[in-house]
Amino acid sequence: MTSKPAATAKPATQSEPAKISVRGVTKTFALGRETFTALDDVSLDIADNEFVTVVGPSGCGKSTLLNILAGLEAPTEGQALVDGEEVSGPGPERGVIFQQYALFPWLTVRQNVEFGLRTMGVAKDERRRRAEHFIALVGLERFADALPKTLSGGMRQRCAIARAYAVGPSILLMDEPFGALDALTRVKLQEQLLDTWSQDKRTVLFITHDVDEAVFLANRVIVMAARPGRIYDVIDVPAVERDEDFRLSADFAQLRNRVWHSVYHQDGVTAALTAAH
């Protein structure tokens, strides 16, 4: 899965070439007569196969950042680079997983997973083989021919993950993928996601509003602040085994406290709480 960054692209200004590079990105929206600054001069580098989570209060622009990287929105200023090339639209090398699953409800699990492969013109047998592989990877073999409406929320999101994986992206952009799930399912899916990821590594940018989730999954937690949306803090998480022991450990609690304070007590005020009205 280690797709080498394009060495021919413009020389990286950093010492090591970044898989994802966000440079001075500003995004503003016109809100009636006023201008809303969703992102204000955000810069960020993410290394190949790194798992980065982004957490922050409502309106901090974390979803906007993801949409810009996905190519679904264009930055007002600055640029987003993937493998040294500027993002100018969506592409199959960047898989996106949405909070609302976004499965095509008229297609079965298998057909959903094959959707991107069909678009790429993969031959039928190969398509089938790859779909089966990724359906098995997320543990949905028994439901390959089921319609999304018969699946639970957790299973739908697993299907969406398989669909994103199937087209072979080197980057996964996940926008609060477990946000709509109950707490128990969320914990299970977090572990499964890490399991899937460790079997088949990709660079992951994972947006969440859940501090525990941010710490548990990440190599690095990025805390954002709102009004205007910006990077507020960056917290490294040591590379240890992600299991229940870690989740219940003192180290985890400490990291969690650190991130919690960054999110909820930005600039000394309870920013997140006031932002939520």
Place this chain on the structure above:
Amino acid sequence: MPVLDKQGAAPRDAVPDKEPGGTPGKTPEALSGAPAKSPRTSAGSRDRGRMLLLNALSVALGIALWWVLAAGGFKLPTPPEAVSRAGELISDGTLADDVLASLTRVMIGFVLGTAVAIPVGFLMGWYATARALVEPWIQFFRTIPPLAIIPLAIVVMGIDETPKIFVIFLAAFLACVISTFQGVVNVDRTLIDAARVLGAKDGRIFARVVVPASTPFILVGMRVGLGSAWATLVAAELIAAQQGLGYRMQNAQLYYDLPTIFVGLISIGILGLLMDRVLLLAERKLTGWQERR
């Protein structure tokens, strides 16, 4: 330029971050349990049986009420009179000819109306330019009952089949075009985004996402369109027709022939119901993937 092109379009949400808490109405689920199948238990079929029984009871009561009213001095034919008149009209072939004439008009008008409405609705939903050009006309004609067009249609098109079919066409078209347009506009933006990030371009998104996603709306539009086509038919046949259920009733009115009028009314009702059922069946088949409440 396609309306669905995201970049440069109006900001999709002013406040880009979702509120925590997720969607309401999503059931919490067991992670690896059986999928939440729709309940198809014996209780379900018992319920269905009960509904059918109530339907039948209601119909029987209605006929009984009709009978009581007819017997009680209202100027109505009794059910047996209507049935025997139906027998006569069937045996001499009049009813079959009338039904055929009426059905032919409705089907031609309805099929043409739908066939034009669906592409126009798609164009309006997909291209802002097409929408701006077409919408004023549709909104304008929508406020005019199709029947009000009849005098004009007869003067312009003569008194043969053309004006009748045209009016039915118009009724079906207007009902279906609005709903197709709504269907395209209402396609979930995330589904389009999902297709785009999987590498699909506009043409493919249209064929593989927009068309299936708006099918439920189109089918509802077709049902409404069929309803208004049918409603318009009889009035169209009241004018200068030589055959058809509407003509037969109009003719019967001249002779105070109430049983024939009843046979005509009931035939129209039953035929409309049957056609609606056929479309409903198609809807079930084609849109079974929808989550229903």
